[in-house]
Amino acid sequence: MHRKDQICHDDYQKTASWLLSQTQHRPKVAIICGSGLGMLADALKCQDSFPYSDIPGFPQSTVQGHASRLVFGELKGKTCVCMQGRFHMYEGHSLCKTTFPVRVFKLLGVETLIVTNAAGSLADSYQVGDIMIIKDHINFPGLAGLNPLNGPNDDKFGPRFPPMSGVYGKDLQKIAFDLCKSMDVSQFVQEGVYCMVGGPNFETIAEARLLHRLGVDAVGMSTAPEVVVATQCGMRVFGLSLITNKVVKSYDDTESVNHEAVLEVSKLRSQMLQTLVSQMDINNNAV
Numbered sequence: 001m002h003r004k005d006q007i008c009h010d011d012y013q014k015t016a017s018w019l020l021s022q023t024q025h026r027p028k029v030a031i032i033c034g035s036g037l038g039m040l041a042d043a044l045k046c047q048d049s050f051p052y053s054d055i056p057g058f059p060q061s062t063v064q065g066h067a068s069r070l071v072f073g074e075l076k077g078k079t080c081v082c083m084q085g086r087f088h089m090y091e092g093h094s095l096c097k098t099t100f101p102v103r104v105f106k107l108l109g110v111e112t113l114i115v116t117n118a119a120g121s122l123a124d125s126y127q128v129g130d131i132m133i134i135k136d137h138i139n140f141p142g143l144a145g146l147n148p149l150n151g152p153n154d155d156k157f158g159p160r161f162p163p164m165s166g167v168y169g170k171d172l173q174k175i176a177f178d179l180c181k182s183m184d185v186s187q188f189v190q191e192g193v194y195c196m197v198g199g200p201n202f203e204t205i206a207e208a209r210l211l212h213r214l215g216v217d218a219v220g221m222s223t224a225p226e227v228v229v230a231t232q233c234g235m236r237v238f239g240l241s242l243i244t245n246k247v248v249k250s251y252d253d254t255e256s257v258n259h260e261a262v263l264e265v266s267k268l269r270s271q272m273l274q275t276l277v278s279q280m281d282i283n284n285n286a287v
């Protein structure tokens with residue numbers, strides 16, 4: 001018996017089968033574009049693209065800076081599918097809905113998920129415009145019981161209790177670091193812990209201080225649920241945060257953050273991110 005908001009295997013399969021009937025591309029890599037980072041999809045060659053509103057069963061994105069298109073294409077010899085726009089819990093979607101595409105990607109044959117996001121930095125050494133290679137995450141909603149894996153487990157997608165240690169593959173992180181060196185952009189590249197909060201409000205100063213004490217390097221409102229679902233079904237995961245603002249941690253600081261500023265920084269840095277993602281040799285497994 002399924003709850004009303006529950007999604008069953010057939011629902012994912014229907015969407016996957018529809019997509020497979022509409023495109024010749026058979027992607028092995030999926031990319032989720034964060035706020036203002038949709039132009040990552042522009043690097044794909046031989047594109048087939050579908051507005052989310054045309055895809056049976058697909059949720060709709062309501063956030064400015066998320067174009068709501070699924071783009072298939074070739075990237076450096078790899079077949080990819082790219083989400084120009086993701087779904088956030090704060091939009092009112094259930095977590096099953098926010099992560100719906102990830103399971104559809106699994107059914108399409110995707111093996112590697114690349115997640116990107118815009119995030120605010122807590123780490124003192126980070127600068128606006130830096131790119132953080134995600135080495136781990138803290139899933140605050142997950143710790144509080146808001147988890148996309150809640151409900152009856154579908155064993156076809158993976159185990160009831162999936163381990164989450166080492167989810168961000170070290171091999172892919174090393175490939176990215178080496179690439180940044182060769183692109184001569186290492187000075188903008190950090191490695192750190194991403195924390196998901198529920199949003200949609202930005203953090204209070206007390207919350208920012210708490211996150212800082214916990215060892216969070218960057219905070220955002222997405223990504224962790226997608227990574228949990230991808231990991232459960234056996235995908236390799238690589239994640240990048242673009243630091244769009246410094247989170248205010250001092251009562252003397254008069255600065256404050258807003259979504260427009262986040263999108264502005266995303267625009268400035270999206271080219272570097274696009275080059276990094278498009279040049280990554282995902283198939284190189286050497287550590």
Ligand SMILES: O=P(O)(O)O[C@@H]1C[C@H](O)[C@@H](CO)O1
Pocket residue numbers: 033034035063086088116117118119199220221222223258259262263
């Ligand atoms: O989709 P992401 O995580 O990149 O979006 C971030 C978090 C909020 O949705 C928004 C705040 O500006 O950007």
